[in-house]
Amino acid sequence: MATRTIDQLLEExxxxxxxxxxxxxxxxxxxxxxxxxxxxxxxxxxxxxGGVLNLWGRxxxxxxxxxxxxxxxxxxxxxxxxxxxxxxxxxxxIPLAEAGLFDPALWERSARAAAMEAAADGLDLTFAPMLDVxxxxxxxxxxxxxxxxxxxxxxxxxxxxxxxxxxxLSDRNAxxxxxKHFCAGGATLAGREYAPVDVSERTLREVYLPPFxxxxxxxxxxxxxxxxxxxxxxxxxxxxxxxxxxxxxLGFAGLFVSDYTAISELVQHGVAGDLVEAAALALAAGVDxxxxxxxxxxxxxxxxxxxxxALEDINRSVRRVLGFKQDLGLFDDPYRRxxxxxxxxxxxxxxxxxxxxxxxTLLTNNGVLPLSRGLRRLAVVGPxxxxxxxxLGPWSAAGAPENCVAIxxxxxxxxxxxxIVFHPGCGVDDDDRSGFEEAIALCAKxxxxxxxxxxxxxxxxxxxxRANPALPGVQRQFAEQVLATGVPTVAVLSSGRPLMVxxxxxxxxxxxxxxxxxxxxxxxxxxxxxGGFNPTGRLPVTWPRETGQIPIFHAVRSLGRPFKAADPxxxxxxxLSPEPLFPFGHGLSYAKxxxxxxxxxxxxxxxxxxxxxxxxVDAKNTGSIPAHETIFLFVHDVVASVARAGMxxxxxxxxxxxxxxxxxxxxxxxxxxFEFLDKALETCCEAGEFEILVGFxxxxxxxxxxxxRSFD
Ligand code: BGC
Numbered sequence: 001m002a003t004r005t006i007d008q009l010l011e012e013x014x015x016x017x018x019x020x021x022x023x024x025x026x027x028x029x030x031x032x033x034x035x036x037x038x039x040x041x042x043x044x045x046x047x048x049x050g051g052v053l054n055l056w057g058r059x060x061x062x063x064x065x066x067x068x069x070x071x072x073x074x075x076x077x078x079x080x081x082x083x084x085x086x087x088x089x090x091x092x093x094i095p096l097a098e099a100g101l102f103d104p105a106l107w108e109r110s111a112r113a114a115a116m117e118a119a120a121d122g123l124d125l126t127f128a129p130m131l132d133v134x135x136x137x138x139x140x141x142x143x144x145x146x147x148x149x150x151x152x153x154x155x156x157x158x159x160x161x162x163x164x165x166x167x168x169l170s171d172r173n174a175x176x177x178x179x180k181h182f183c184a185g186g187a188t189l190a191g192r193e194y195a196p197v198d199v200s201e202r203t204l205r206e207v208y209l210p211p212f213x214x215x216x217x218x219x220x221x222x223x224x225x226x227x228x229x230x231x232x233x234x235x236x237x238x239x240x241x242x243x244x245x246x247x248x249x250l251g252f253a254g255l256f257v258s259d260y261t262a263i264s265e266l267v268q269h270g271v272a273g274d275l276v277e278a279a280a281l282a283l284a285a286g287v288d289x290x291x292x293x294x295x296x297x298x299x300x301x302x303x304x305x306x307x308x309x310a311l312e313d314i315n316r317s318v319r320r321v322l323g324f325k326q327d328l329g330l331f332d333d334p335y336r337r338x339x340x341x342x343x344x345x346x347x348x349x350x351x352x353x354x355x356x357x358x359x360x361t362l363l364t365n366n367g368v369l370p371l372s373r374g375l376r377r378l379a380v381v382g383p384x385x386x387x388x389x390x391x392l393g394p395w396s397a398a399g400a401p402e403n404c405v406a407i408x409x410x411x412x413x414x415x416x417x418x419x420i421v422f423h424p425g426c427g428v429d430d431d432d433r434s435g436f437e438e439a440i441a442l443c444a445k446x447x448x449x450x451x452x453x454x455x456x457x458x459x460x461x462x463x464x465x466r467a468n469p470a471l472p473g474v475q476r477q478f479a480e481q482v483l484a485t486g487v488p489t490v491a492v493l494s495s496g497r498p499l500m501v502x503x504x505x506x507x508x509x510x511x512x513x514x515x516x517x518x519x520x521x522x523x524x525x526x527x528x529x530x531g532g533f534n535p536t537g538r539l540p541v542t543w544p545r546e547t548g549q550i551p552i553f554h555a556v557r558s559l560g561r562p563f564k565a566a567d568p569x570x571x572x573x574x575x576l577s578p579e580p581l582f583p584f585g586h587g588l589s590y591a592k593x594x595x596x597x598x599x600x601x602x603x604x605x606x607x608x609x610x611x612x613x614x615x616x617v618d619a620k621n622t623g624s625i626p627a628h629e630t631i632f633l634f635v636h637d638v639v640a641s642v643a644r645a646g647m648x649x650x651x652x653x654x655x656x657x658x659x660x661x662x663x664x665x666x667x668x669x670x671x672x673x674f675e676f677l678d679k680a681l682e683t684c685c686e687a688g689e690f691e692i693l694v695g696f697x698x699x700x701x702x703x704x705x706x707x708x709r710s711f712d
Contacts, residue, residue, distance in 0.1 A: 111163025138191025147540025370531025393516025394461025410522025460496020
């Protein structure tokens with residue numbers, strides 16, 4: 001590019017070469033969708049490809065890049081993309097697990113580490129972060145994102161974009177980020193993958209757009225429209241939201257990359273008569289790059305001939321693709337990411353272990369945890385006890401089971417004095433009970449049981465919705481027999497979503513959510529179970545008791561007849577409590593911290609001025625071990641012109657406390673914490689009363705609260 005500007009290049013390009021730049025094809029080294037793209041080498045040589053996904057490794061990428069640079073007429077380099085969602089080679093906890101750290105600095109560091117590994121493998125672009133707020137655990141993709149809360153998702157978005165992209169996209173260690181899937185996929189009909197979304201304009205703006213707004217504000221290089229339609233309009237052709245909202249209102253200057261075959265799927269959506277119309281609709285909406293569907297290479301020329309698109313629209317997208325390649329530094333050196341960078345495998349592994357142990361969430365504990373180091377015999381049973389590959393979870397990029405520490409292995413290393421006996425008992429998802437007896441006999445002869453159950457890695461993520469997200473197969477029957485032995489049992493759950501296990505929470509002596517923790521799963525879980533690490537993970541999603549409660553989340557709008565157990569005419573079920581099994585933010589530790597003395601200053605403020613409210617609370621460690629707590633702050637607008645949520649997350653803070661220590665934890669609330677969308681969906685801040693709630697989880701009954709008043 002030193003010699004040619006993008007405009008000059010555009011002048012030299014034929015229409016076919018231009019359309020070729022908009023074509024992103026899959027190389028099939030990893031399979032993330034239904035079809036392949038034929039002879040890629042030949043198409044690269046012919047200038048019919050602008051980028052490749054699902055290919056990694058210096059040799060593979062180097063060879064493809066050489067074809068583009070040396071054997072095409074104009075020598076325009078390709079870009080290479082891949083789904084690096086939670087690590088490239090070193091696999092970190094799945095995003096849902098990592099969200100539970102509530103730690104933006106670590107969110108950023110893990111993305112930086114993943115970017116360095118991915119860049120060293122030749123990759124320019126990751127299709128991450130996934131920013132779908134998700135409130136429905138039937139939807140398998142809840143695993144890929146930051147959970148139920150828009151503020152958490154927005155903070156997560158910023159941290160991940162910074163982490164992936166670093167200071168400059170052209171750095172050899174940087175990979176461009178793709179915020180996806182825009183938008184509202186988490187509200188998919190009945191939790192079913194690829195289903196339509198019907199969502200109010202208010203909820204769209206309050207819940208589903210803010211994470212993408214944050215990604216744009218952080219300079220995210222690309223955005224992927226979702227597969228789903230929103231209120232009847234498939235996102236791949238949603239001009240109002242893509243071009244109107246993101247580009248024109250928020251000033252997004254990056255690339256719109258379609259999802260996998262999503263452009264041709266406009267035909268199945270029933271909004272395009274053929275591939276040509278589909279291509280025209282997507283381009284008109286602003287979608288620059290066609291991932292895999294071939295609609296652009298096979299349809300845009302004809303669309304031009306039919307007068308469905310303007311050449312200027314094609315030029316506009318080509319300019320963006322070339323600009324993207326320029327920003328990545330590919331015109332200066334197409335092979336810039338094909339050299340080893342200064343990543344240290346050992347440092348990344350340590351980081352992965354730290355993130356993994358911090359993500360482990362202790363849900364219940366009657367005192368059996370931490371396991372006593374004097375334990376003579378521990379039975380480690382269940383189909384996920386010795387299942388290295390499953391620990392990777394969905395979207396495990398270039399990860400490998402052989403790099404993984406199984407739970408069994410982790411416990412053996414952490415408890416060298418204890419005799420550890422193992423039996424899987426049953427499979428994850430079959431009806432074979434033949435292993436029950438032997439496994440139960442081992443449990444009966446042990447001092448404690450680690451019951452390792454849950455889902456297989458491929459039971460969450462894309463195309464893995466579950467109508468009944470309970471323990472699959474005969475695991476419940478197996479667990480019930482283990483519990484019937486009376487031996488103290490710790491249920492260690494692996495899953496990509498909250499599982500419907502209220503019966504287990506009642507019966508097991510302790511229950512731990514480990515999600516999918518990646519390479520260091522076993523080491524991290526063992527550290528927590530044996531007390532080597534005091535658990536810190538918190539739930540980024542509300543955990544339901546039963547599927548019938550879904551969707552369930554903490555920030556529910558106030559209603560006329562709130563739930564009262566004794567009053568039948570209140571909002572409830574006649575066959576089940578409406579309360580979740582565990583609220584958002586829940587997560588126990590081995591330490592004991594108490595909050596007291598919540599205060600706020602000033603207590604009155606004018607909505608017409610700048611607002612700065614200081615909220616303080618004293619946190620005291622009343623136990624005998626160091627504590628690491630997450631403290632949440634919620635606001636409730638008591639009387640507003642529209643019904644507001646009873647608890648809306650506005651901030652959180654961390655407290656590190658030595659035994660006996662008391663610290664004052666402070667929060668600073670600005671105007672945005674009191675603003676909302678009025679009846680006309682305009683941002684406003686009204687005079688009136690606000691309740692500020694501070695606590696360890698989204699539970700009014702345990703939170704401290706104080707009121708402030710605003711005036712005009
Ligand atoms: C998924 C995207 C992913 C893409 C490429 C699609 O099926 O929905 O999240 O980035 O495949 O692998």
